[in-house]
Amino acid sequence: MTSIAVRDLTKDYGSVRAVDGLTFTVEPGRVTGFLGPNGAGKSTTMRLVLGLDRPTAGSASVGGRPYAALGEPLHHVGALLDARAAHGSRTARAHLRALAATHRIPDRRVAEVLEQTGLADVAGRRVRTYSLGMRQRLGIAAALLGDPGVLLLDEPANGLDPEGIIWIRELLRRLAREGRTVLVSSHLMNETASYADHLVVLGRGRLLADTPMKEFLASRTHPRVRVRSTDGERLRGLLHDRGFTTQPDADDRLIVDGARVEDVGPLAAGAGIAVLELAAEEATLEQAYLDLTAGAVQFTATPQEA
Numbered sequence: 001m002t003s004i005a006v007r008d009l010t011k012d013y014g015s016v017r018a019v020d021g022l023t024f025t026v027e028p029g030r031v032t033g034f035l036g037p038n039g040a041g042k043s044t045t046m047r048l049v050l051g052l053d054r055p056t057a058g059s060a061s062v063g064g065r066p067y068a069a070l071g072e073p074l075h076h077v078g079a080l081l082d083a084r085a086a087h088g089s090r091t092a093r094a095h096l097r098a099l100a101a102t103h104r105i106p107d108r109r110v111a112e113v114l115e116q117t118g119l120a121d122v123a124g125r126r127v128r129t130y131s132l133g134m135r136q137r138l139g140i141a142a143a144l145l146g147d148p149g150v151l152l153l154d155e156p157a158n159g160l161d162p163e164g165i166i167w168i169r170e171l172l173r174r175l176a177r178e179g180r181t182v183l184v185s186s187h188l189m190n191e192t193a194s195y196a197d198h199l200v201v202l203g204r205g206r207l208l209a210d211t212p213m214k215e216f217l218a219s220r221t222h223p224r225v226r227v228r229s230t231d232g233e234r235l236r237g238l239l240h241d242r243g244f245t246t247q248p249d250a251d252d253r254l255i256v257d258g259a260r261v262e263d264v265g266p267l268a269a270g271a272g273i274a275v276l277e278l279a280a281e282e283a284t285l286e287q288a289y290l291d292l293t294a295g296a297v298q299f300t301a302t303p304q305e306a
């Protein structure tokens with residue numbers, strides 16, 4: 001199957017180094033989440049892979065060939081970069097038919113992707129009357145049109161309603177299950193956690209991580225448990241004696257840092273304290289991501305005095 005290979009890729013815009021010596025491979029059969037702070041170089045990398053910009057140095061290829069060398073590229077690579085790209089005065093159906101005609105794709109396929117993206121009922125409307133979420137769906141329809149083995153989607157959930165967010169999550173997972181190569185950039189950490197198997201993280205144009213999601217979470221977060229008992233004060237003292245730090249939450253529970261449920265349950269039982277609730281706190285992608293990118297954030301808001 002087809003993978004995306006980025007090798008020593010660098011892109012300068014004047015004095016701005018948008019991408020800085022990047023090397024990574026996006027493998028088929030899984031969804032790769034493409035993360036990084038604003039301005040980290042994600043869109044630039046995607047544009048370089050798609051041959052929309054020329055690298056200053058290095059290379060990007062799809063299935064071992066540069067994008068420009070792929071005959072009828074829509075059959076190989078589907079991309080959503082900017083949902084505003086469609087011509088506003090055309091209907092969605094006409095837009096997709098025009099794209100399809102360049103690749104000898106039958107109108108039947110246009111009808112299929114309109115159905116698949118939930119646009120069938122509004123396909124006769126001019127694109128300029130579309131909402132952001134509808135345009136986004138149209139961009140995804142265009143990406144799927146040629147039934148490509150590789151998909152690059154820049155923030156596909158942008159503007160989608162809750163039903164649309166569930167739909168895109170399931171679509172991405174299915175595309176990966178079918179053996180396709182799926183690279184998806186996003187700033188939505190909960191969303192990315194729900195579909196990505198693998199992560200590539202950029203900061204200031206450089207590669208910060210290229211790792212399976214599970215390993216990323218395990219290496220960047222530490223265990224925490226939440227416990228509610230009949231004698232919170234005494235349990236707290238016992239936990240402190242064992243070297244754990246605790247903080248109370250708003251509902252009379254203790255949050256115990258660095259502890260597993262196996263540390264807390266037996267300790268409470270041994271002291272005769274009844275445990276009313278005991279649960280491991282799930283490590284979140286947001287925590288792990290913020291921890292990794294803390295030094296690579298370029299644009300930080302300054303809190304204003306009220």
Ligand SMILES: Nc1ncnc2c1ncn2[C@@H]1O[C@H](COP(=O)(O)OP(=O)(O)OP(=O)(O)O)[C@@H](O)[C@H]1O
Pocket residue numbers: 013016017018036037038039040041042043044045
């Ligand atoms: N056409 C261009 N001309 C000049 N500078 C550019 C151009 N495109 C991107 N840049 C700069 O390159 C850097 C990387 O931008 P890019 O859009 O790739 O980041 P990103 O990770 O996609 O960010 P975001 O999450 O905000 O979409 C930024 O500093 C940006 O200002």
